Amino acid sequence: MTDAEWYRAPCPRPSETREREAADRQNALTKPPGSLGVLERLAIRLAGLQDTGRPRADKISIVLFAGDHGVTAQGVSPYPSEVTVQMLQNFTQGGAAISVLARELNASLEVVDAGSLAEADLQGVVADKPRSGTRDFSAEPALTADELAHALAAGQRAVGRALKASPDILVLGEMGIGNTTAAAAIAAALLDLAPLEIVGAGAGLDDDGIRRKASIIADALERHGLVPSGIPPLAVLEAVGGLEIAALAGAMIAAAQARIPVLVDGFIVTAAALAAVRINPSCRDWLIFSHRSFERGHQIVLDALDAEPLLDLRLRLGEGSGAAVAVPLLRLACALHAGMATFDEASVSGPC
Numbered sequence: 001m002t003d004a005e006w007y008r009a010p011c012p013r014p015s016e017t018r019e020r021e022a023a024d025r026q027n028a029l030t031k032p033p034g035s036l037g038v039l040e041r042l043a044i045r046l047a048g049l050q051d052t053g054r055p056r057a058d059k060i061s062i063v064l065f066a067g068d069h070g071v072t073a074q075g076v077s078p079y080p081s082e083v084t085v086q087m088l089q090n091f092t093q094g095g096a097a098i099s100v101l102a103r104e105l106n107a108s109l110e111v112v113d114a115g116s117l118a119e120a121d122l123q124g125v126v127a128d129k130p131r132s133g134t135r136d137f138s139a140e141p142a143l144t145a146d147e148l149a150h151a152l153a154a155g156q157r158a159v160g161r162a163l164k165a166s167p168d169i170l171v172l173g174e175m176g177i178g179n180t181t182a183a184a185a186i187a188a189a190l191l192d193l194a195p196l197e198i199v200g201a202g203a204g205l206d207d208d209g210i211r212r213k214a215s216i217i218a219d220a221l222e223r224h225g226l227v228p229s230g231i232p233p234l235a236v237l238e239a240v241g242g243l244e245i246a247a248l249a250g251a252m253i254a255a256a257q258a259r260i261p262v263l264v265d266g267f268i269v270t271a272a273a274l275a276a277v278r279i280n281p282s283c284r285d286w287l288i289f290s291h292r293s294f295e296r297g298h299q300i301v302l303d304a305l306d307a308e309p310l311l312d313l314r315l316r317l318g319e320g321s322g323a324a325v326a327v328p329l330l331r332l333a334c335a336l337h338a339g340m341a342t343f344d345e346a347s348v349s350g351p352c
Protein backbone atom coordinates (compact mmCIF):
# COMPACT_ATOMS: atom_id res chain seq x y z
CA MET A 1 0.00 0.00 0.00
CA THR A 2 1.49 3.36 -1.04
CA ASP A 3 0.67 6.76 0.54
CA ALA A 4 -1.39 7.39 -2.56
CA GLU A 5 -3.49 4.39 -1.52
CA TRP A 6 -4.31 5.82 1.93
CA TYR A 7 -7.91 4.69 1.45
CA ARG A 8 -6.91 1.04 1.73
CA ALA A 9 -5.52 1.42 5.30
CA PRO A 10 -7.73 -0.49 7.76
CA CYS A 11 -10.23 1.34 9.95
CA PRO A 12 -10.25 0.54 13.69
CA ARG A 13 -12.91 -1.76 15.05
CA PRO A 14 -15.53 -0.38 17.46
CA SER A 15 -14.86 -1.24 21.13
CA GLU A 16 -16.64 -4.49 21.98
CA THR A 17 -16.02 -3.84 25.68
CA ARG A 18 -17.85 -0.49 25.53
CA GLU A 19 -20.67 -2.10 23.57
CA ARG A 20 -21.03 -4.83 26.19
CA GLU A 21 -20.98 -2.29 29.04
CA ALA A 22 -23.57 -0.14 27.25
CA ALA A 23 -25.79 -3.17 26.63
CA ASP A 24 -25.55 -4.09 30.34
CA ARG A 25 -26.52 -0.54 31.30
CA GLN A 26 -29.49 -0.56 28.90
CA ASN A 27 -30.69 -3.78 30.56
CA ALA A 28 -30.35 -2.20 34.02
CA LEU A 29 -32.38 0.95 33.18
CA THR A 30 -35.96 1.28 34.43
CA LYS A 31 -37.78 -0.23 31.43
CA PRO A 32 -38.37 -3.72 30.12
CA PRO A 33 -35.11 -4.71 28.39
CA GLY A 34 -35.25 -3.90 24.69
CA SER A 35 -38.34 -1.71 25.02
CA LEU A 36 -36.58 1.33 23.57
CA GLY A 37 -35.82 -0.72 20.47
CA VAL A 38 -33.61 0.94 17.92
CA LEU A 39 -32.79 3.77 20.36
CA GLU A 40 -31.07 1.21 22.59
CA ARG A 41 -29.13 -0.24 19.66
CA LEU A 42 -28.08 3.27 18.64
CA ALA A 43 -26.72 4.16 22.09
CA ILE A 44 -24.89 0.84 22.29
CA ARG A 45 -23.39 1.27 18.82
CA LEU A 46 -22.31 4.84 19.54
CA ALA A 47 -20.72 3.76 22.84
CA GLY A 48 -18.62 1.23 20.91
CA LEU A 49 -17.76 3.64 18.11
CA GLN A 50 -16.90 6.56 20.38
CA ASP A 51 -15.19 4.23 22.88
CA THR A 52 -17.01 5.77 25.83
CA GLY A 53 -19.62 5.05 28.47
CA ARG A 54 -21.24 8.40 27.60
CA PRO A 55 -22.04 8.39 23.87
CA ARG A 56 -22.94 11.81 22.46
CA ALA A 57 -24.39 13.41 19.35
CA ASP A 58 -24.03 17.02 20.51
CA LYS A 59 -21.30 18.36 18.28
CA ILE A 60 -22.22 17.81 14.65
CA SER A 61 -20.09 18.64 11.62
CA ILE A 62 -21.92 18.66 8.31
CA VAL A 63 -19.83 18.47 5.16
CA LEU A 64 -21.55 18.84 1.81
CA PHE A 65 -19.71 17.98 -1.42
CA ALA A 66 -20.82 19.39 -4.75
CA GLY A 67 -20.06 18.29 -8.30
CA ASP A 68 -21.48 18.58 -11.79
CA HIS A 69 -22.08 15.80 -14.30
CA GLY A 70 -21.36 15.76 -18.03
CA VAL A 71 -24.12 13.19 -18.52
CA THR A 72 -26.70 15.95 -17.93
CA ALA A 73 -26.16 16.71 -21.66
CA GLN A 74 -28.35 13.62 -22.23
CA GLY A 75 -31.35 15.17 -20.44
CA VAL A 76 -31.20 12.88 -17.38
CA SER A 77 -32.34 15.57 -14.91
CA PRO A 78 -35.37 17.84 -15.02
CA TYR A 79 -33.14 20.74 -13.88
CA PRO A 80 -30.21 22.44 -15.65
CA SER A 81 -26.63 22.04 -14.37
CA GLU A 82 -26.50 25.76 -13.44
CA VAL A 83 -28.63 24.88 -10.40
CA THR A 84 -25.65 23.19 -8.72
CA VAL A 85 -23.64 26.42 -8.47
CA GLN A 86 -26.76 28.48 -7.70
CA MET A 87 -27.47 26.11 -4.79
CA LEU A 88 -23.87 26.42 -3.58
CA GLN A 89 -24.60 30.10 -3.10
CA ASN A 90 -27.91 29.31 -1.45
CA PHE A 91 -26.12 26.99 1.02
CA THR A 92 -23.68 29.68 2.09
CA GLN A 93 -26.36 32.39 2.19
CA GLY A 94 -28.41 30.23 4.54
CA GLY A 95 -31.51 29.63 2.42
CA ALA A 96 -31.24 25.91 1.56
CA ALA A 97 -32.89 23.11 3.52
CA ILE A 98 -29.54 21.94 4.88
CA SER A 99 -28.67 25.51 5.94
CA VAL A 100 -31.82 25.68 8.06
CA LEU A 101 -31.25 22.20 9.52
CA ALA A 102 -27.63 23.03 10.36
CA ARG A 103 -28.75 26.13 12.24
CA GLU A 104 -31.46 24.23 14.13
CA LEU A 105 -28.96 21.52 15.13
CA ASN A 106 -26.28 24.05 16.04
CA ALA A 107 -24.06 22.18 13.60
CA SER A 108 -21.19 23.48 11.50
CA LEU A 109 -21.70 23.34 7.73
CA GLU A 110 -18.76 23.20 5.33
CA VAL A 111 -19.52 23.27 1.63
CA VAL A 112 -16.82 21.78 -0.61
CA ASP A 113 -16.83 22.35 -4.35
CA ALA A 114 -15.42 18.97 -5.36
CA GLY A 115 -16.12 19.56 -9.05
CA SER A 116 -18.95 21.92 -9.91
CA LEU A 117 -18.95 23.89 -13.15
CA ALA A 118 -17.97 27.09 -11.28
CA GLU A 119 -14.76 28.45 -12.80
CA ALA A 120 -14.12 31.02 -10.07
CA ASP A 121 -13.98 30.55 -6.31
CA LEU A 122 -17.32 30.99 -4.59
CA GLN A 123 -17.51 32.91 -1.35
CA GLY A 124 -17.83 30.64 1.67
CA VAL A 125 -17.14 27.49 -0.38
CA VAL A 126 -13.92 25.44 -0.13
CA ALA A 127 -12.75 24.66 -3.68
CA ASP A 128 -10.92 21.32 -3.94
CA LYS A 129 -11.48 20.06 -7.47
CA PRO A 130 -9.40 18.42 -10.19
CA ARG A 131 -11.76 19.69 -12.92
CA SER A 132 -15.09 21.45 -13.37
CA GLY A 133 -17.69 18.74 -13.89
CA THR A 134 -17.21 15.17 -15.07
CA ARG A 135 -17.11 14.13 -18.72
CA ASP A 136 -20.32 12.77 -20.24
CA PHE A 137 -20.08 9.08 -19.35
CA SER A 138 -22.47 8.14 -22.15
CA ALA A 139 -19.56 8.97 -24.52
CA GLU A 140 -16.31 8.57 -22.53
CA PRO A 141 -15.07 7.77 -19.01
CA ALA A 142 -16.26 10.37 -16.52
CA LEU A 143 -12.87 10.72 -14.80
CA THR A 144 -9.22 9.85 -15.20
CA ALA A 145 -7.42 7.89 -12.48
CA ASP A 146 -5.67 11.09 -11.33
CA GLU A 147 -8.92 13.04 -11.14
CA LEU A 148 -10.49 10.23 -9.11
CA ALA A 149 -7.52 10.13 -6.75
CA HIS A 150 -7.84 13.90 -6.26
CA ALA A 151 -11.55 13.61 -5.46
CA LEU A 152 -11.05 10.77 -2.94
CA ALA A 153 -8.32 12.83 -1.26
CA ALA A 154 -10.57 15.93 -1.26
CA GLY A 155 -12.91 13.88 0.95
CA GLN A 156 -10.01 12.99 3.23
CA ARG A 157 -8.89 16.64 3.41
CA ALA A 158 -12.42 17.78 4.32
CA VAL A 159 -12.53 15.23 7.14
CA GLY A 160 -9.13 16.50 8.33
CA ARG A 161 -10.61 20.02 8.60
CA ALA A 162 -13.80 18.79 10.28
CA LEU A 163 -11.79 16.81 12.86
CA LYS A 164 -10.33 20.05 14.27
CA ALA A 165 -13.68 20.65 15.99
CA SER A 166 -13.70 17.09 17.45
CA PRO A 167 -17.22 16.32 16.23
CA ASP A 168 -19.24 13.52 17.82
CA ILE A 169 -20.80 12.70 14.47
CA LEU A 170 -20.07 13.62 10.86
CA VAL A 171 -23.06 14.26 8.59
CA LEU A 172 -22.34 13.96 4.87
CA GLY A 173 -24.38 15.48 2.08
CA GLU A 174 -24.16 16.24 -1.63
CA MET A 175 -25.37 18.58 -4.33
CA GLY A 176 -25.00 17.95 -8.04
CA ILE A 177 -27.58 18.09 -10.79
CA GLY A 178 -27.45 14.70 -12.55
CA ASN A 179 -25.95 12.86 -9.61
CA THR A 180 -28.81 10.37 -9.18
CA THR A 181 -27.81 9.13 -12.67
CA ALA A 182 -24.17 8.67 -11.64
CA ALA A 183 -25.22 7.10 -8.31
CA ALA A 184 -27.57 4.65 -10.06
CA ALA A 185 -24.86 3.76 -12.60
CA ILE A 186 -22.35 3.06 -9.81
CA ALA A 187 -24.84 0.95 -7.86
CA ALA A 188 -26.00 -0.98 -10.95
CA ALA A 189 -22.37 -1.74 -11.87
CA LEU A 190 -21.33 -2.76 -8.35
CA LEU A 191 -24.46 -4.82 -7.71
CA ASP A 192 -24.81 -6.27 -11.22
CA LEU A 193 -28.36 -4.97 -11.61
CA ALA A 194 -30.31 -3.87 -14.64
CA PRO A 195 -30.38 -0.04 -14.37
CA LEU A 196 -34.19 0.00 -14.66
CA GLU A 197 -34.35 -1.80 -11.29
CA ILE A 198 -32.52 0.97 -9.52
CA VAL A 199 -33.16 4.19 -11.42
CA GLY A 200 -35.64 6.66 -9.96
CA ALA A 201 -37.11 10.08 -10.56
CA GLY A 202 -34.23 12.01 -9.01
CA ALA A 203 -35.27 15.65 -8.77
CA GLY A 204 -38.57 14.83 -10.53
CA LEU A 205 -38.39 12.95 -13.85
CA ASP A 206 -41.60 11.42 -15.22
CA ASP A 207 -41.89 7.73 -16.17
CA ASP A 208 -40.66 8.28 -19.73
CA GLY A 209 -37.71 10.23 -18.39
CA ILE A 210 -36.89 7.44 -15.95
CA ARG A 211 -36.91 4.87 -18.77
CA ARG A 212 -34.59 7.05 -20.87
CA LYS A 213 -32.27 7.57 -17.90
CA ALA A 214 -32.09 3.79 -17.35
CA SER A 215 -31.34 3.11 -20.99
CA ILE A 216 -28.56 5.75 -21.06
CA ILE A 217 -27.01 4.06 -18.01
CA ALA A 218 -27.40 0.57 -19.52
CA ASP A 219 -25.64 1.67 -22.73
CA ALA A 220 -22.86 3.33 -20.72
CA LEU A 221 -22.26 0.23 -18.58
CA GLU A 222 -21.88 -1.81 -21.81
CA ARG A 223 -19.63 0.77 -23.40
CA HIS A 224 -17.29 0.85 -20.38
CA GLY A 225 -17.24 -2.94 -19.99
CA LEU A 226 -18.93 -2.81 -16.58
CA VAL A 227 -21.33 -5.70 -17.23
CA PRO A 228 -21.31 -8.26 -15.80
CA SER A 229 -20.01 -6.88 -12.51
CA GLY A 230 -16.82 -7.79 -10.69
CA ILE A 231 -15.06 -4.66 -11.96
CA PRO A 232 -13.01 -3.00 -9.17
CA PRO A 233 -14.86 -0.12 -7.49
CA LEU A 234 -12.23 2.45 -8.50
CA ALA A 235 -12.68 1.48 -12.16
CA VAL A 236 -16.44 1.91 -11.76
CA LEU A 237 -15.95 5.39 -10.24
CA GLU A 238 -13.61 6.39 -13.09
CA ALA A 239 -16.07 5.21 -15.73
CA VAL A 240 -19.38 6.53 -14.39
CA GLY A 241 -18.62 8.29 -11.09
CA GLY A 242 -18.97 11.83 -9.90
CA LEU A 243 -16.43 14.06 -8.21
CA GLU A 244 -18.70 14.72 -5.22
CA ILE A 245 -19.55 11.00 -5.01
CA ALA A 246 -15.87 10.03 -4.98
CA ALA A 247 -15.16 12.74 -2.39
CA LEU A 248 -17.98 11.31 -0.24
CA ALA A 249 -16.46 7.82 -0.48
CA GLY A 250 -13.05 9.22 0.48
CA ALA A 251 -14.60 11.16 3.39
CA MET A 252 -16.35 8.06 4.73
CA ILE A 253 -13.15 6.02 4.67
CA ALA A 254 -11.11 8.85 6.23
CA ALA A 255 -13.72 9.41 8.98
CA ALA A 256 -13.77 5.69 9.78
CA GLN A 257 -9.98 5.60 9.90
CA ALA A 258 -10.16 8.52 12.37
CA ARG A 259 -12.88 6.82 14.50
CA ILE A 260 -15.65 9.31 13.64
CA PRO A 261 -19.14 7.83 13.11
CA VAL A 262 -20.77 9.00 9.89
CA LEU A 263 -24.49 9.60 9.37
CA VAL A 264 -25.23 8.57 5.80
CA ASP A 265 -27.94 10.50 3.92
CA GLY A 266 -30.07 9.27 1.00
CA PHE A 267 -29.63 7.52 -2.33
CA ILE A 268 -26.51 9.31 -3.57
CA VAL A 269 -24.56 9.20 -0.31
CA THR A 270 -25.56 5.54 0.07
CA ALA A 271 -24.21 4.78 -3.43
CA ALA A 272 -20.98 6.48 -2.33
CA ALA A 273 -21.07 4.33 0.83
CA LEU A 274 -21.37 1.20 -1.32
CA ALA A 275 -18.29 2.28 -3.28
CA ALA A 276 -16.44 3.10 -0.02
CA VAL A 277 -17.25 -0.28 1.49
CA ARG A 278 -16.14 -2.05 -1.71
CA ILE A 279 -12.85 -0.09 -1.63
CA ASN A 280 -12.30 -0.62 2.11
CA PRO A 281 -14.76 -3.01 3.80
CA SER A 282 -13.53 -2.07 7.29
CA CYS A 283 -15.22 1.35 7.03
CA ARG A 284 -18.69 -0.26 7.15
CA ASP A 285 -18.84 -0.35 10.97
CA TRP A 286 -18.63 3.46 11.13
CA LEU A 287 -21.62 4.15 8.88
CA ILE A 288 -25.03 4.83 10.42
CA PHE A 289 -27.81 4.94 7.84
CA SER A 290 -30.18 7.79 8.61
CA HIS A 291 -33.18 7.32 6.35
CA ARG A 292 -34.79 5.47 3.47
CA SER A 293 -35.15 7.89 0.59
CA PHE A 294 -38.18 7.96 -1.69
CA GLU A 295 -35.76 7.39 -4.59
CA ARG A 296 -36.67 4.00 -6.04
CA GLY A 297 -33.34 2.19 -5.82
CA HIS A 298 -32.39 3.24 -2.32
CA GLN A 299 -33.75 0.14 -0.58
CA ILE A 300 -31.75 -2.14 -2.89
CA VAL A 301 -28.49 -0.37 -2.06
CA LEU A 302 -29.35 -0.36 1.66
CA ASP A 303 -30.00 -4.12 1.49
CA ALA A 304 -26.68 -4.68 -0.24
CA LEU A 305 -25.01 -2.90 2.67
CA ASP A 306 -27.11 -4.78 5.24
CA ALA A 307 -28.26 -1.38 6.46
CA GLU A 308 -31.43 -0.63 8.40
CA PRO A 309 -32.20 3.07 8.11
CA LEU A 310 -33.57 4.96 11.12
CA LEU A 311 -36.31 6.94 9.38
CA ASP A 312 -38.64 6.82 6.40
CA LEU A 313 -40.15 10.26 5.83
CA ARG A 314 -40.38 9.95 2.03
CA LEU A 315 -37.60 12.52 1.70
CA ARG A 316 -35.94 12.79 -1.71
CA LEU A 317 -33.86 15.91 -1.40
CA GLY A 318 -30.26 15.04 -0.63
CA GLU A 319 -27.94 17.83 0.67
CA GLY A 320 -27.52 15.69 3.82
CA SER A 321 -31.05 16.67 4.85
CA GLY A 322 -32.21 13.17 5.87
CA ALA A 323 -29.06 12.61 7.93
CA ALA A 324 -29.53 15.98 9.65
CA VAL A 325 -33.16 15.15 10.44
CA ALA A 326 -31.98 11.95 12.18
CA VAL A 327 -29.59 13.79 14.52
CA PRO A 328 -32.25 14.55 17.20
CA LEU A 329 -32.97 10.81 17.39
CA LEU A 330 -29.31 10.13 18.11
CA ARG A 331 -29.34 12.89 20.71
CA LEU A 332 -32.40 11.41 22.41
CA ALA A 333 -30.90 7.90 22.36
CA CYS A 334 -27.78 9.26 24.08
CA ALA A 335 -29.81 11.28 26.63
CA LEU A 336 -31.87 8.22 27.57
CA HIS A 337 -28.72 6.14 27.92
CA ALA A 338 -27.06 8.71 30.19
CA GLY A 339 -30.05 10.05 32.09
CA MET A 340 -32.39 7.20 32.95
CA ALA A 341 -32.19 5.65 36.40
CA THR A 342 -31.38 1.99 36.91
CA PHE A 343 -33.79 -0.36 38.72
CA ASP A 344 -31.45 -0.22 41.76
CA GLU A 345 -31.14 3.59 41.76
CA ALA A 346 -34.90 4.12 41.53
CA SER A 347 -35.82 1.17 43.77
CA VAL A 348 -38.05 -0.29 41.08
CA SER A 349 -38.66 -4.04 41.14
CA GLY A 350 -37.38 -6.14 38.27
CA PRO A 351 -39.40 -8.92 36.58
CA CYS A 352 -41.14 -11.49 38.86
Ligand SMILES: Cc1cc2ncn([C@H]3O[C@H](COP(=O)(O)O)[C@@H](O)[C@H]3O)c2cc1C
Pocket residue numbers: 076077078079083087174175176177178179180181201202203204205317318319
Ligand atom coordinates in the same frame (compact mmCIF):
# COMPACT_ATOMS: atom_id res chain seq x y z
C1 LIG B 1 -33.28 23.22 -6.45
C2 LIG B 1 -32.67 21.87 -6.11
C3 LIG B 1 -32.08 21.69 -4.87
C4 LIG B 1 -31.54 20.44 -4.55
N1 LIG B 1 -30.92 20.00 -3.46
C5 LIG B 1 -30.60 18.75 -3.63
N2 LIG B 1 -30.99 18.32 -4.83
C6 LIG B 1 -30.85 16.95 -5.28
O1 LIG B 1 -31.20 16.82 -6.67
C7 LIG B 1 -30.08 16.49 -7.48
C8 LIG B 1 -30.20 15.11 -8.02
O2 LIG B 1 -31.28 14.93 -8.84
P1 LIG B 1 -31.10 14.71 -10.42
O3 LIG B 1 -30.15 13.57 -10.58
O4 LIG B 1 -32.47 14.41 -10.93
O5 LIG B 1 -30.53 16.00 -10.98
C9 LIG B 1 -28.87 16.60 -6.55
O6 LIG B 1 -28.34 17.89 -6.63
C10 LIG B 1 -29.46 16.31 -5.21
O7 LIG B 1 -28.67 16.77 -4.16
C11 LIG B 1 -31.59 19.37 -5.44
C12 LIG B 1 -32.18 19.55 -6.71
C13 LIG B 1 -32.72 20.80 -7.04
C14 LIG B 1 -33.36 21.00 -8.38
Ligand SMILES: O=C(O)c1cccnc1
Pocket residue numbers: 180201202203265266267268269293294295298315316317318319
Ligand atom coordinates in the same frame (compact mmCIF):
# COMPACT_ATOMS: atom_id res chain seq x y z
O1 LIG C 1 -32.12 10.29 -1.77
C1 LIG C 1 -31.48 11.24 -2.21
O2 LIG C 1 -30.37 11.55 -1.74
C2 LIG C 1 -32.00 12.04 -3.38
C3 LIG C 1 -33.08 11.63 -4.09
C4 LIG C 1 -33.53 12.37 -5.16
C5 LIG C 1 -32.89 13.53 -5.50
N1 LIG C 1 -31.83 13.93 -4.81
C6 LIG C 1 -31.37 13.19 -3.76
